Amino acid sequence: MALDRITGEHSVAFVRSEQLFDWARRNSLWYLAFGIACCAIEGLMSASGPRFDFDRMGVFFRASPRQADVMIVAGTVNHKMAETVLRLYEQMPEPKWVVAMGACASTGGPFRSYPNVVLGVDKIVPVDVYIPGCPPRPESVQYGFIQLQEKIKRQAEERNAARRDRDR
């Protein structure tokens, strides 16, 4: 393990359990295999394919919302689909994050002027990272995930800082 190389073998590390969990969460963001439209081919299929291989970042797909940490909303959400998106989000266990992939999930995209289309998935569920593009390249999705990891790290630090302030 990498830690061994830094601290030597048989070493003992003291860490706040919270920090340990956040570290683990950050590096194993399992997303829900839930492709809606065109973006799914890029964001879910190419991403798990051999060239982009999101697996090396610990990003891997799960078929059930109950095992997933991240929901990538990859595609146009219309009013018929909105209810399902919300229900899937509610089925995911805490802590959970949402990535709005592509123009459609962010704002409605090229179909914005059609009344059946939801103008951005943030009207339904809270979104953590928006990835622009139509469709975004898999590299952009990867960058989006790095941003999400940074965000989780920051959240932990902010939480700790708040606690320190309170304890003082």
Add this chain to the structure above:
Amino acid sequence: MSELHDTSYEPGLLAEGTFDPGERPAGIKRIPRGVEHLATEHLVVNVGPQHPSTHGVLRLVLELDGETIVNAEIVIGYLHRGIEKLGEHRRYHQLGTLMDRGDYMSGIHGELAAAMAVEQLMETEVPAKAQWLRTLMSEINRIASHMVWFGTFGLDCGAMGQFLYAMRDREALIDVLEAVTGQRMMFNYVRPGGVLADLTPEMESAIRTFLRTIDGYLDEHDALLGGNEILQMRVKGIGTLDRETAVAFGLTGANLRGSGVGYDVRRDRPYAAYPELEFDVPVGSTGDAWDRYTVRMGEMRQAVRMIRQCIDGIPEGDIMAKVPKVLRPPAGESYACVESSRGELGVHLVSDGSDMPYRFRYRPPSLYSLQALEEILPGRMFADAIMLIGSIDIVLGEIDR
């Protein structure tokens, strides 16, 4: 269910030898009176719209008797985003943008159909070089699209490794498409009157490099998935669509050809540079899932053959006809169809003389294939349902439009 609760027992029934105890279903201790045939309660199972194997947002409502499907109902509309209606509020040049997002797996074909419909209205003569480039890109796109089908069909049958190999080859094709068109999926390459860009020598050599490896890869793929005995047992003789049913459902593409009807738009209503190319149309015999598989594999090989001819045969000349910036075709109607990766993709345009179509109709081949699914599912096991969805190769983007 009520008969099962009537557990009054006729003494001596077993002793008379009318029942073989070995035949009793596990867990049933006594045979209820008056029940000759033990039926189980039907169970309604909802598959989708979030399901890893429904290829998007398809929803199936299956009525099951044990493991056997009694009735299947297909629910669509989870991706309806008004492509047809929006098309009536877009200029003719902009139709390609919408068509790309319809059948997103094979964008070139959609664009080509829209462009051809507009050209028919305008009576534009497309330069020969543009026709050849359209053909070349169509065939590259066809392999890329079939690769996705191939990978996911493997996944649906339980073969994960296959998907990884298929995606590797798809990336090689997408690289070529990206180098020529500038985008990985939404190409917007075929415009009314011609194509966007010419092939550069580098792209040509990239295609030639790809052509050197693809034959071997296709053989490998076929050996790995099609040569697998488990897969053959799972697909042979399952989901059979006979000729009459296939024609009655309006199927086109590999699903129709799998049933033994050799209809191919490229050969029977030739467009672009197809009349000048030599190719065969693979046709199946019985119309089961295995035939659809072999037809698609054969199509990939034929596509490779056509790419070879295209890359050597592209004539010199312009890539774009003289067309005005804003197209205002005369009032009238036109219908153009192409052989997309999934079948006959048609575009029907009605023009009223303005710069936007009066009516824009998109004939999605997958919609017809999907309807045939309701016919082939009943009577099959539940596990076959997933495989059969994979075998008809649908794209929900074009079904819901």
